[in-house]
Amino acid sequence: MKTDTVFKRAFNDALDLVASLPERESLPSESALSTQLGVSRTTVRKVLAELQERGVVSGVGRHWIVQAQAAPADRFPETETVPTAAQVERRFMEWMLRDNARPGTVINELELARQFGVATTGIREFLNRFQSFGLIEKRPNTGWVFNGFTTEFALELFEIREMFELRSARTFVVLPQSSPLWRQLETLRDEHEDLLREIDRRYHDFSELDSRFHSLINAASPNRFIEGFYDIITVIFHYHYQWNKQDERQRNEVAIREHLTYLDALLRRDADAVEAACRAHLKSARETLLRSTSEPGPAGGKA
């Protein structure tokens, strides 16, 4: 049976929305709420019914008004608002990156399903999507093998990343003056400087800036395969840094400075400097990642 995470998240969001409204204020229409909450009208109605049930709003038909502010206890816990697919992804990445699963480990759908508390269908779906990340392989009728988050993996990943990034950076440099991307690049440069100024307090904000920077570079000449590859990088880095916080502030400060060099070279349209800065930045990113890979080797235990 489907989970009701969509409803629960929408409900929590609706509580926030109600909190921003004065008492006795009337609510937006169902279709307006549907757009605001990003769910269908069907779900909006379910949310509204629940809000009424709990006395947060009252009314009927097209006259809903805010009745009272909800108690914090009314919110659904965060865990119940995340869809199964996302939970499986998270748990799997955790198993892989944090528990340092050994290369060669065979993945057992049933066991993972039990371990993650979901049905095998959910595991299967995830593994099928995840296959394109190059970390697992399918043996038909037999199962899956984890190839390991190895040095080799990181090197292959960065080889492609460098090819793609250099290619995009080169096309960026020759973009006509009229391109709106130049302005976006300048804004991004400012954001980097803002962040650097407050680095001690805001260093975790870097990841988001990083991924916006690299997608802006790619926007110079969009290619769906490059974008798809960046999705892989984004997911891997996201989870990787989630469990690998040493030196985060220091690392991010270095990366911001590298970005600034890179950004300045782009803004000067200096192709050679762009290439050098890009290479240098990727080199240090690669080294960071390499520090936490496992060595390729014979199969370890089971999943």
Added chain:
Amino acid sequence: MKTDTVFKRAFNDALDLVASLPERESLPSESALSTQLGVSRTTVRKVLAELQERGVVSGVGRHWIVQAQAAPADRFPETETVPTAAQVERRFMEWMLRDNARPGTVINELELARQFGVATTGIREFLNRFQSFGLIEKRPNTGWVFNGFTTEFALELFEIREMFELRSARTFVVLPQSSPLWRQLETLRDEHEDLLREIDRRYHDFSELDSRFHSLINAASPNRFIEGFYDIITVIFHYHYQWNKQDERQRNEVAIREHLTYLDALLRRDADAVEAACRAHLKSARETLLRSTSEPGPAGGKA
């Protein structure tokens, strides 16, 4: 429930194997058969039981002998030997490439399932894997959208293909004399010349040679992401040419000649000539594909 396509294929293969044996000859052991047929011993035993049932072999325990040759009617039809997943793939590619599905078409799991005669699970599994091909996109809780086999798609595909191929060709050229790949390259060259000599009769053999050629080039410095990308190319070309036979002989002859130029340049270690030949070859391959793409445009009808 699982289909028994593995058993049926193994059974057909076993018939071929028996046909190559004289009457009264004893059969290989179960484990030997398991290796030869590429299935587990469990399936081998099922095959053996069926063969006995039909009077093709007789005996018991470890003494099986060929009793008679099977009638052609004993074979299972080919359609029953292909797993659901492969059937879904084939039917979907057909829908997409042959029926020229319009860009923007929304894909309905239930409808495809009915149309293909499989359960929705099978469709879902395929779509999840197929997502990385860049032709479809998922809208959570809503469904899938087909982005179209458009000119844009072909151009983006070939941009990456060219980057990857040039990179591999460049590393190939500087491979040490001692590398075994040089010998394989020479063998491949000979095979090209053989095929060219008999082109009128054997022109369909080119695809297989083509994919072996490109994977040999990639073998110069293996990278899983490049290999994964070639899987995409291989699948697309495989189905594309299956329903697009015009000029096949002529096209393949041209491609073989291009390969030969490319091969010769590699064998001479002439980097510039390699690059030129590679570019030229990919250019004509791209043009062939472009001829059969559809134009990007607004959504058509439903799936």
Added chain:
DNA sequence: TAAACGTTTTTTCTGTATAATAAACAATAT
């Protein structure tokens, strides 16, 4: 008369069930 609501239909998501297959283990024969 168009936006908002009420109702019905369709479709996705995800759990459960089961045959087919693989794999592990035990027994037997050469």
Added chain:
DNA sequence: ATATTGTTTATTATACAGAAAAAACGTTTA
């Protein structure tokens, strides 16, 4: 002893079911 077969167990592939969510359709109200 070791390869081969017999038996049992574990796991995957795939169908099916049912609730959640979306979408379509119809009705009402301002």
